[in-house]
Amino acid sequence: MPRLEYGPAAAYSDASPWSLRETPMPLNRRQFLVTSAAALASATTLALPALADTDNPKPSPTGDPLAGLTVINALGGIGDPNFPDARPWTLTPRMLADARASGVTAVNCTLGYVAGPQDPFQKSVADIGRYDVMIRQHPGDLIKVLSVADIRRAQAERRIGLIYGFQNAAQMGDDASRVDIFANLGVRVIQLTYNVRNQLGDGSIVPEGRGLTPFGHEVVERLNTNRIMVDLSHSGRQICLDAARASTRPISINHTGCRALVDLPRNKTDEELRLVADKGGFIGIYFMPFLSPSGHATAADVVAHIEHALKVCGEDHVGIGTDGSITPIDDLQAYGAALAREHADRVAKGIAAPGERADTHPFVDDLRGPDQFRKLYRLLAARGHQPARIEKILGGNFVRYASDVWGA
Numbered sequence: 001m002p003r004l005e006y007g008p009a010a011a012y013s014d015a016s017p018w019s020l021r022e023t024p025m026p027l028n029r030r031q032f033l034v035t036s037a038a039a040l041a042s043a044t045t046l047a048l049p050a051l052a053d054t055d056n057p058k059p060s061p062t063g064d065p066l067a068g069l070t071v072i073n074a075l076g077g078i079g080d081p082n083f084p085d086a087r088p089w090t091l092t093p094r095m096l097a098d099a100r101a102s103g104v105t106a107v108n109c110t111l112g113y114v115a116g117p118q119d120p121f122q123k124s125v126a127d128i129g130r131y132d133v134m135i136r137q138h139p140g141d142l143i144k145v146l147s148v149a150d151i152r153r154a155q156a157e158r159r160i161g162l163i164y165g166f167q168n169a170a171q172m173g174d175d176a177s178r179v180d181i182f183a184n185l186g187v188r189v190i191q192l193t194y195n196v197r198n199q200l201g202d203g204s205i206v207p208e209g210r211g212l213t214p215f216g217h218e219v220v221e222r223l224n225t226n227r228i229m230v231d232l233s234h235s236g237r238q239i240c241l242d243a244a245r246a247s248t249r250p251i252s253i254n255h256t257g258c259r260a261l262v263d264l265p266r267n268k269t270d271e272e273l274r275l276v277a278d279k280g281g282f283i284g285i286y287f288m289p290f291l292s293p294s295g296h297a298t299a300a301d302v303v304a305h306i307e308h309a310l311k312v313c314g315e316d317h318v319g320i321g322t323d324g325s326i327t328p329i330d331d332l333q334a335y336g337a338a339l340a341r342e343h344a345d346r347v348a349k350g351i352a353a354p355g356e357r358a359d360t361h362p363f364v365d366d367l368r369g370p371d372q373f374r375k376l377y378r379l380l381a382a383r384g385h386q387p388a389r390i391e392k393i394l395g396g397n398f399v400r401y402a403s404d405v406w407g408a
Helices: 037-044 093-102 120-137 148-156 178-184 214-225 237-246 270-278 299-313 332-349 372-382 387-406
Strands: 072-076 106-110 142-144 160-166 187-191 229-231 252-256 282-285 318-320
Touching (some): 072 252, 106 148, 120 160, 148 160, 229 252, 282 387, 299 372
Parallel strands (some): 142 160, 252 282
């Protein structure tokens, strides 16, 4: 059985501690994982506040700004990256304490096949079973999210909702009916591609940019029938546009940035963002290095990308998908060596995306730890965003989108 790890060495893999996933690693370290412009402007552009000093936000509201809010991380995890030998389905007291302290209600955590030599179908089914066991072992702490009712139940019972999601659809093989199997096993989000090409189309780093294949159309239709979210994170531009047009239900881009601000393939163009929103979908902004040309993204960069997405998509379609954990790495200096090794392995495997470097953290340094969502709330408030809008961004918009796809 392959060894599974999540920890500092997992940086950038999207099979990392921050989303509880797995990718293949050499040297036996771990498995690596339209309308006119004027009409659009009048329909979706928001009047946003002028720039403010986000390093010195206005005083926070009295008490906990997250009290009573539904906070959804559309792509993330509750793992502890300080323990690289721990398995993704093993919880520690710190992980649970940090998750509870963060105020998060539910998180879309990646399981199943992402990349590597494993059989994609077998790997994915096995992971679902392991996560099911973990949840059964922690009934007072965790709940498997199958519906919006489960999200509300998680909040009411002060448990953490785990939404099962895939970051690749390669596990479908050549049989779209496998979607039915995964739906019955509780998977509620399926991303069509990772960074590279699969049988559905091209990922974000494939130069050819092939769109949705005939088989991809079959899979999207099956996802719609089973009321599973169609996620276009990591996809190429054309497959994203094709899937948004083909889907009979709203789709999502659960973790991305805005290419109009930083021209990197892991970020989405305004055309993609706008079409997804126009079709009733959801866009989650990540806490990743692709938000800054330097590769060293800050909280201010996160706010800037959220605000650009608000202008393009409107305030009912934008949220967060951090692509990160809640528990932070304790020793960033020691982490540097592991990150350099991880990056070299990703380059060798051909899955590294432009904007990744050996010195760029796969998280935002000043938006880490259990207080990350509170800090984001306060930064947005300091920029003049009203509580109702911030509540939508932190979770309300995802719940609305989930209701449209999964049903109540």
